[in-house]
Amino acid sequence: MVQYQGTRFDASFAALSDATRRGVLEQLGRRDASITDLARKFDMTLTGMKKHIGVLEQAGLVTTAKVGRVRTCRLGLFRLDEEAAWIERHRQLWDARFDGLDTVVEELTQKEKVDGRKKRK
Secondary structure (H helix, E strand, O other), rough: OOOOHHHHHHHHHHOOOHHHHHHHHHHHHHHOEEEEEEEEEOOOOOOHHHHHHHHHHOOOOOOOEEOEEEEEEEOOOOOOOOHHHHHHHHHHHHHHHHHHHHHHHHHHHHHHHHHHHHHOO
C-alpha cells in the first residue's frame, strides 16, 4: 500500500487553498504585519483574520509574536520544497500522458487523411 505524507501536505494545501490566506502570505513576503493591519488590508473582521492566521500557523507558513497588545505576523521558517517537488512529479506525469495523447490524436488524424484519400479514388 502506498503511504502518503498526508498530515503535512494536507495542512499545507489546506492553508494555500484559500485566496485570502495566499494573499496574506504575499503581504508577509513583502514585510511583517500585525493581525490588525492584515484584517484592515483584506477588509475583514479581526476574528476572521485571526482564524486565517491560525490555519497558516498550523501549517508552519506563518509565525506570530505578541509584543504588548500587538500580535505581529511574519513568514514562517517552513518551506514548501516537498510540496513543490510533489507538484512537479505530478506535472511531469500529466505532461507525459498528454504527450502520449497528442501522439494518438496525430496518428488518428493521419489515418483519417489516408482513409479519406482512398475513398475519393
